[in-house]
Amino acid sequence: MSQNTYQNPILCADYSDPDIVRVGDDFFMVSSSFNHMPALPVLHSTDLVSWRIINHVFASLDLAGYDTVQPGKGVWAPSLRWHNDRLWVFFSTPDEGIFMCHTQDPWGAWSKPHCVQPAKGWIDPCPFWDEEGSAWLVHAFAHSRSGIKHKLQLFSMKPDGTALQGEGQIIYDGSCDLPTLEGPKVYKRNGLYYIFAPAGGVETGWQTVLRAPEMTGPWEARNVLFQGETAVNGPHQGGWVELKNGECWFVHFQDAHLYGRIVHLQPMSWDEDGWPHIGEPFGGAGAGQPVLRWQKPGGLPAVTPYAPQTSDDFATGRPGLQWQWQANPQPNWLIPATQGLHLRCILLPEFAGQRTLYAAPQLLLQKFPAFTFTARTRATLAAAEPESCGGLIIYGERYAALVIVRRQQCHQLCYVHGWMSDAGVIREQCQALHMLSSATCELQVSVGEGGVSQFAWREDGGAWQQVPRTFAAGKGKWVGAKVGIFAAATADAQDPGECRFEDFVLEVR
Template structure:
């Protein structure tokens, strides 16, 4: 059959299918589309038993292959007659339009002029067709997720034309990142809710605990952030709620005030009459706050348990057109995660469920973006609505190595007054920007290379450490990318480990490297770079000393197991610095190095499967974060200070 398609032999194909109709395959369909053979494609679609819901191993459908053909008529047939979506993403979130655009650009980069029958003209014609069909250029679109890597549980607020978002930080310090945007797509961390180590209260907490599901709101000139403070499972108290506030979105914020009401995922709702309330799970329970937003002044009561009735959490309340709208996350944080809505004319009235629930859920179990939920709505300055929500992308359908990320999709209101997200199609891979006419350079992009933003705790804004560090233990240069790290007395496998300087892994394919001045290291000490999830799962790659000699080493720590490898020969005695490299392709890590930053890189080890750097990587404790990369130093009983510089994270 494939041979008949490749030889453009429709008669032979018909004969095969008439005699053995069950022989038709998705491979035949994809091949016909890829080769741009419209007659054969039509026959397969209209006369064979083939399904158009077929995908290859990369979750590409027939339109992805039709895009490769460069044939406008094939592409139009699949879109207009077969209803295929040019904006549907594959396992890497690549859409048919992405394919057309990238191939067009490849030809334009190679040739100044094309022959009339050139494929480049075909890609140009398809792209022109798509621009006319959707009334937008390719550059007017964004791709989800908008915050890639460990950015779970988003909450958003608008003040004027500025948007501010917070995400969970768990046991990482500084606590609760605050990001800013003007276009809802490009974001930059501008501050944190807690930057004083004495106010963090994280020292004894196990990985995955700490600050959960923050909410940001604005009330009478002040920004308020509330979150659940999740303790270890030691009775009698497991959960408390905290509130901080500031007159500036970036802070500094007040010392956290604790509210002792059990539950998770608090949010603050300010009603039109000036009264203030806090909501939290299970379902959506509500109690009144005083004017300061820091004191509970009524008992909690249940507004509505939820539509799906399983793990209702993340409640947010909005008032619009005389209704109180209650948004909830339900179904657990796995594949069944979703967003539902209900409403009431009275705050404490009976809430009716939305007939369109769930208003956000991923229905395609094989799609790249999964576990969509925990949403928060925002209205733009021109009256449109959007919802930010968490999502996850799992490698091989199993390992969400990047953690839970943040996505955004448009919200429309039905004639009967209900909000629906992305026309109930689930998460989008490619969507029109909220403000396509706006300059898309974020503050960070515009200032790239011109400034270095440092948090009040002393770290660069995009970095964090597991639990707080003491003053002077981590020092960052204000004018260039330099780090000075005091070695921790406890190893990375301990909750007492400190000063591991980390940044989020934001891509599945990337290169990370750091230069390190080789310290005067003593036996048992070590320093270098790491891939990190928590104290239970990580790997370290660097220099250690054994029996008076320095060696390169790598160690994978998975639960109670260590897999260590020491170099056969000690390091050269004259080496003063070393650059350590980590090249990543999905779950594979290639580790290499270069002494004194001269000469060729030398391969040291390959870690074939770092599956353990994700929620699903180990069944121990609370695992809700994501993979990170960074620098560490372990000194043990003896003091050691290590200098790092020029750390680079480059997505490939």
């Protein structure tokens, strides 16, 4: 591939519902984080192609229930905007309402989440500040909570973004032409207002653009991006950014099943009638389809390609920005250290009458970074109490882990696998594999095509030994599969101990 071209996806990882903004020479992106903490990853780029995680908007969510695992809840579809010399993020939680945070320094502290509007089933909020000082907010609805999935609602908003004002107005009803209308992003160009909004559903939908002379309407719609003849299904939900040189680009996601919602970059232009064209032409009437390769954005600095962080040497005794817990983190999960990660063995919570990894909030996970990769770690279980454990895990609604378990007078290597049934029942099994000669073992998992994964282990630098059965990774609730580490206790104990991880090495194949 030429140095002057790029290839989609630009992020082969689960950065769901991305939104993007340019601030001078910098580009910033946020995405949904659902129940994972810290929440709302903030990514930075200078060329629109290579991205790095620089921050999270907040570390925990001060709402009832989020100290426990809440699959599929939490932060949905944020919008990112630059206004009044600061970055603003508006997001929803599907059961609690619409929230807002802001900062003058994307690398620094953000304001605490402020509830703009309590509401159940109001999702995907996007603010807009007009030139004359008025402020607006457009949002969609979650069918699972409201029974609505095809309407967009408009509110007047206080200029400081702290509250909605007056009664809401439904500005578009897509019951017949735009089913499952969601993810609105609001812009203004040449005196006209635009809402970029996906329609038709995550896996099989398309990108629509609405246009009106006033925020209150009337709005007309045009479908601008389809799968076409490509393999990029449901190409939609993202953001438009304009460069200093006038070029326009559109970032969106593709649902890649167990790999999550991966991110693509599309060229974008405008026709003489004021409608956007995204991707390459397909099917006439101004519609486009995604590009696989294209010329890089012009007028931006050339950079050595890079990607979001994966490997971690835990040099400060803490996890890097790529890691997230399954719920609000607790202070006792990490034991202070200057090198390596020391995870305390936390008692597994009960779920449907049993203690399973599925419901463990202390799993420390990161996104799959590619379609095929290998991850390994060297772990030492420092625990005197029986049934304390720690290991390497692939997690989703199907999950599997290679685990060092403390038995009475020894350490045993076990393979644990489980799944959530359609009826909401967890079935988890544990298979003893090998009696270890010490409490230290190297653990590895190789993820192949289709998420088919092979766990392996070795002691004292010996040959790798494979777990007899492979594991087919599966997605979680609205998220892709994740890989990571954990420490846990399965029996009540006064001092369950800890599991120490020297490093975490991830290699994309």
